[in-house]
Amino acid sequence: MIKFEQVGKRYPNGHVGLHELSFRVRRGEFLFVTGHSGAGKSTLLRLLLAMERPTSGKLLLAGQDLGQISNAQIPFLRRQIGVVFQNHQLLFDRSVFDNVALPLQILGLSKVEIGKRVGAALERVSLADKAEQFPSELSTGQQQRVGIARAVVHRPALLLADEPTGNLDPRLAAEIMGVFEDINRLGTSVLIASHDLALIARMRHRMLTLQRGRLIGDGEAV
Amino acid sequence: MSATRIPPPQPAQRVGAAPKKHEAKTPSEEPDFRSQLDAWLESHRASLVDSLRRLAKQPIGSFFTCLVMAVALSLPMGLALLLDNVERLGGSWQRAAQISLFLQIDASEAEGQALREQIGAMDEVAEAEWISREQALDEFQQQSGLGEALKELPDNPLPGVVLVTPREIDKVTLEALRLRLAELPKVQQAQLDLLWVERLTAILNLGDRFVFGLSLLLVMALLLVIGNTIRLHIENRRTEIEVIKLVGGTDSYVRRPFLYMGALYGLGAGLLAWLLLAYGLGWLNAAVIRLAGLYGSDFALAGVPAGDGLSLLLGAVLLGYIGAWLAVARHLNELQPR
Numbered sequence: 001m002i003k004f005e006q007v008g009k010r011y012p013n014g015h016v017g018l019h020e021l022s023f024r025v026r027r028g029e030f031l032f033v034t035g036h037s038g039a040g041k042s043t044l045l046r047l048l049l050a051m052e053r054p055t056s057g058k059l060l061l062a063g064q065d066l067g068q069i070s071n072a073q074i075p076f077l078r079r080q081i082g083v084v085f086q087n088h089q090l091l092f093d094r095s096v097f098d099n100v101a102l103p104l105q106i107l108g109l110s111k112v113e114i115g116k117r118v119g120a121a122l123e124r125v126s127l128a129d130k131a132e133q134f135p136s137e138l139s140t141g142q143q144q145r146v147g148i149a150r151a152v153v154h155r156p157a158l159l160l161a162d163e164p165t166g167n168l169d170p171r172l173a174a175e176i177m178g179v180f181e182d183i184n185r186l187g188t189s190v191l192i193a194s195h196d197l198a199l200i201a202r203m204r205h206r207m208l209t210l211q212r213g214r215l216i217g218d219g220e221a222v
Numbered sequence: 223m224s225a226t227r228i229p230p231p232q233p234a235q236r237v238g239a240a241p242k243k244h245e246a247k248t249p250s251e252e253p254d255f256r257s258q259l260d261a262w263l264e265s266h267r268a269s270l271v272d273s274l275r276r277l278a279k280q281p282i283g284s285f286f287t288c289l290v291m292a293v294a295l296s297l298p299m300g301l302a303l304l305l306d307n308v309e310r311l312g313g314s315w316q317r318a319a320q321i322s323l324f325l326q327i328d329a330s331e332a333e334g335q336a337l338r339e340q341i342g343a344m345d346e347v348a349e350a351e352w353i354s355r356e357q358a359l360d361e362f363q364q365q366s367g368l369g370e371a372l373k374e375l376p377d378n379p380l381p382g383v384v385l386v387t388p389r390e391i392d393k394v395t396l397e398a399l400r401l402r403l404a405e406l407p408k409v410q411q412a413q414l415d416l417l418w419v420e421r422l423t424a425i426l427n428l429g430d431r432f433v434f435g436l437s438l439l440l441v442m443a444l445l446l447v448i449g450n451t452i453r454l455h456i457e458n459r460r461t462e463i464e465v466i467k468l469v470g471g472t473d474s475y476v477r478r479p480f481l482y483m484g485a486l487y488g489l490g491a492g493l494l495a496w497l498l499l500a501y502g503l504g505w506l507n508a509a510v511i512r513l514a515g516l517y518g519s520d521f522a523l524a525g526v527p528a529g530d531g532l533s534l535l536l537g538a539v540l541l542g543y544i545g546a547w548l549a550v551a552r553h554l555n556e557l558q559p560r
Contacts, residue, residue: 049468079470089465103469105268108261150469 001027001158001189002048006057009043009213017043019213020057025191027157030184032200033193035210041193044210045160048191049083050074062157079107082151082188086163088143090135096122096146097131103154121153125179141172145179152183159183161192165199173199266478273482276455277490284490287451291491294444295538296498298437303503303530305429307523319391321400323384324411333408334382340406341386346399349387355380381410393420441541448487448545449552452480456553463557476557477550481543488542492535499526499534 002025009017018040033041046052047059050066059066090099100121104114122128125145135143151159165173184190194200200207209217277284325334334352342350358380363372388399396414404412463476507523514521
């Protein structure tokens, strides 16, 4: 599903974000990308979201070369990807329901369909009773779960998460990871960038380790 | 974690694909045309309602933005309406433009009357009036204040006159008519004073150009006002725009609420400008009627015709829309997800 072939990312100021990275991700796979700050985890996610383009090599997502994708195609690419951020990126002037409904409104689904899907997504993250509340009325863990509901409500083929448990205590972090595993069991590929090695080790999934933009490890976390 | 299951995600080969009709959705999910139309209308309705809500949230700020735009709109429109009124007034004066035919001094009363009838029957002539030598002398004595001196003259020195009111007020037509009348028997001189008509026309032309230039300048100012206002709205919604782009919102989806906002500002400004003009002209009209009355005229300013008012509204909405479009186009590329 994802294929990195000698992918490099060099910024105009000379800084190298990624250095000839090569790996593959199968459809329905669950994997972590780990490494210290500045290792290139976020750059990798930004490349997958077409927020940046590789400066060398070939990056394929479901057969599509993200180095060659046109600007007009980018929104349609992103509609097939769900993304979860450490800081949630919720809209605080909209209710939980409206936050989660946003990707479906963009897809142009009917009100009835949106209602059904948002309800199901909130149910999955155990927030069905918070639909009418605003994000500011929720705890950090609940806000993160709203972010996850928004990321999966449009049934993406790929879910990306950038340090999704960074602000959460261990119990909440484990709970959130459980949600990701639930989603993965339904067939969605999940790629999580995290530096929480203890948590990753407990999950026993494939782990890519980056260091200064280079891939230095690829195997099951132990 | 949860017992609720939603259907599994669709095959990953759809990732990144532009929404081709045959593969955008699986057959069971494929919405029919009616659903798509409803969703599209719903999206527009939501954008419109959202824009209205945001304007209503800042009523004073929104009102003053509309007021500034209304003043910019009403200045050229008001001047254009005043010029229209002056042209209307000038038109009635021009219709009073006459050619004076001074007859030879030996032309008799009967010859003068015959000439008046002959001229009055011409197609280009609206009216012909005969003023005999005696009438002319009487009028001159009354108006010149030289009554006693004129009585000392042995003979009446004034000729009989036929005053010709033409149908057309075009300069070329009038000059052709004057030349033709000058050829008639017993006519000594045919006089047409076009200078004031030309001056008035020149002043009105100048006014038209001034209004046109002012309109261009104020349209630019208006686009800047709406552009700056929309830019502030964009800045305030930066996070929202970034999130929308991140979850697959196209540029047109991001642009839509701002276009509605621009059009709504335009609509508000157009309505205010219409009101300003209607009240402004009504306020001036009282003084104009009083002044015209002193000159024995029943002239009054015409208000804002409904057609002009609707054009003003439509133009304002269009300007608001264009201003918003320009502002969003300029700033949209700067707002990429971080």
